Amino acid sequence: MFIKRKEKSQAAPAPEQESNGHAPVMGAVAQAAAYPVRRLATPGPRARALLARDAQVVSQAHGRPYPLVVAEGRGAQLTDVDGNRYIDFIAGIAVNATGHAHPRVVAAVQQQAAAFLHVSADFYHEPWVQLAERLNSIRPFAEPARSFMCNSGTEAVEAALKLARYHSKRENFIGFLGGFHGRTTGALSFTSSRTVQRRGFAMMPGVTHIPYPDAYRPVLAAQPGDADYGDTVVNYLEQVIFARQVAPDTVAGILVESIQGEGGYIVPPASFFPRLRQLCDRHGILLICDEVQSGVGRTGKWWAIQHSGVEPDIVACAKGIASGVPLGVMLARASVSTWPPSAHGNTYGGNPLACAAALATLDLVEECGLQNAHDTGAFIMERLRQMQTRHTCIGDVRGRGLMIGVDFVEDARTHKPAAALAERVEHLAFEHGLLLLTCGASTVRMAPPLLITRPEVEEGLAIFEHVVGLAAGELG
Numbered sequence: 001m002f003i004k005r006k007e008k009s010q011a012a013p014a015p016e017q018e019s020n021g022h023a024p025v026m027g028a029v030a031q032a033a034a035y036p037v038r039r040l041a042t043p044g045p046r047a048r049a050l051l052a053r054d055a056q057v058v059s060q061a062h063g064r065p066y067p068l069v070v071a072e073g074r075g076a077q078l079t080d081v082d083g084n085r086y087i088d089f090i091a092g093i094a095v096n097a098t099g100h101a102h103p104r105v106v107a108a109v110q111q112q113a114a115a116f117l118h119v120s121a122d123f124y125h126e127p128w129v130q131l132a133e134r135l136n137s138i139r140p141f142a143e144p145a146r147s148f149m150c151n152s153g154t155e156a157v158e159a160a161l162k163l164a165r166y167h168s169k170r171e172n173f174i175g176f177l178g179g180f181h182g183r184t185t186g187a188l189s190f191t192s193s194r195t196v197q198r199r200g201f202a203m204m205p206g207v208t209h210i211p212y213p214d215a216y217r218p219v220l221a222a223q224p225g226d227a228d229y230g231d232t233v234v235n236y237l238e239q240v241i242f243a244r245q246v247a248p249d250t251v252a253g254i255l256v257e258s259i260q261g262e263g264g265y266i267v268p269p270a271s272f273f274p275r276l277r278q279l280c281d282r283h284g285i286l287l288i289c290d291e292v293q294s295g296v297g298r299t300g301k302w303w304a305i306q307h308s309g310v311e312p313d314i315v316a317c318a319k320g321i322a323s324g325v326p327l328g329v330m331l332a333r334a335s336v337s338t339w340p341p342s343a344h345g346n347t348y349g350g351n352p353l354a355c356a357a358a359l360a361t362l363d364l365v366e367e368c369g370l371q372n373a374h375d376t377g378a379f380i381m382e383r384l385r386q387m388q389t390r391h392t393c394i395g396d397v398r399g400r401g402l403m404i405g406v407d408f409v410e411d412a413r414t415h416k417p418a419a420a421l422a423e424r425v426e427h428l429a430f431e432h433g434l435l436l437l438t439c440g441a442s443t444v445r446m447a448p449p450l451l452i453t454r455p456e457v458e459e460g461l462a463i464f465e466h467v468v469g470l471a472a473g474e475l476g
């Protein structure tokens with residue numbers, strides 16, 4: 001199958017090619033005239049050699065969906081060690097917000113590295129304060145924000161849980177089935193997207209899970225008068241859980257993903273967050289939004305919760321904030337951030353390299369990432385909905401901005417998940433030069449860099465439709 005693409009000359013690249021700040025990737029111009037969707041010889045010999053070495057020494061706890069061995073990345077494209085080129089629709093799990101090796105992020109990191117690499121969180125430095133000021137300026141609540149910096153999403157969640165308990169002087173929490181919040185013990189006690197992540201590990205007490213408002217596959221029966229399935233879930237929390245199991249005045253916080261990520265890229269119905277906020281206000285419970293995957297512009301707004309008009313009390317953030325340099329942040333309303341010095345801390349908090357990368361990332365997201373996430377996200381959703389009319393195995397297309405899920409079904413009427421098909425699409429996409437990841441029961445997610453260009457999107461979607469056809473033919 002051949003997909004015609006617009007001619008581009010090397011001397012005068014098309015504007016959309018320039019818009020991510022990169023020179024064209026090796027091989028990209030040569031392929032511009034007509035892009036063949038074809039199977040790559042992957043993993044090639046160099047990749048196989050590295051996989052063999054990895055198998056001897058790297059912990060097998062890391063689950064890998066397919067054998068991608070990266071040599072280099074530019075923008076939304078990666079090259080493997082055997083020279084195969086891939087369009088990256090997953091961006092290191094929604095991390096490479098500005099794409100791979102954006103020149104401005106690289107320059108910021110290099111400049112900071114040449115100045116100093118680390119002083120420990122015991123001391124002060126400008127990039128740390130600057131980043132906290134910048135985060136304060138984009139906070140998703142009216143009150144000023146205090147930020148606590150760490151190294152990952154799970155640590156940002158741990159900080160949120162500890163602060164919620166400290167501030168409220170309460171022990172209990174509400175979490176959501178299908179949620180993913182990380183793998184350290186506190187965060188893991190909320191994570192419930194796959195049992196393999198929990199089996200064999202003791203959990204933190206005090207966490208009660210309720211269903212996430214997944215209107216495509218609801219598990220609770222709607223009651224007369226419910227506005228939507230979000231309303232149904234909050235009523236269940238109030239009328240069943242709070243009435244029979246956990247007294248609301250013992251609940252420190254509700255930890256919830258603004259869009260559920262690993263659980264299937266599920267966007268909650270409109271009533272959900274406003275009702276949840278009301279419930280929290282009524283009982284003095286903190287609303288803690290996990291924006292580790294959905295935050296920092298991914299949905300076309302700085303924070304996905306902003307689509308609902310609701311203000312959280314605490315936000316956990318990581319992934320996209322520093323374009324791949326490890327950084328987690330817990331942002332809290334100043335009036336909630338009541339803990340004293342040394343109540344929480346770490347060695348690397350406010351790491352100068354991570355702060356420099358984050359400041360460059362936030363500038364780029366503001367300059368063009370937010371708009372591109374909105375516009376390109378709408379374009380991809382529209383194209384996927386057209387594909388849905390041609391492929392009955394696509395049951396649902398959902399998401400916001402560049403956080404998009406394609407849900408594969410065995411039966412379009414019952415929404416029975418087609419897990420094997422989703423996995424086959426993921427694998428065939430890799431073999432044809434497109435990086436995707438599955439999530440939830442049978443969803444393939446797309447979370448490309450926020451600065452992805454339109455030609456890269458076109459190429460990725462062409463490969464996607466081709467492999468959906470192949471997978472459906474094999475398994476359908």
Ligand SMILES: Cc1ncc(COP(=O)(O)O)c(C=O)c1O
Pocket residue numbers: 093152153154155157180181182183257261262290291292293294318319
């Ligand atoms: C919503 C959410 N929260 C928390 C985490 C944990 O982040 P990390 O892997 O950086 O610890 C993830 C990771 O996928 C996530 O998607």
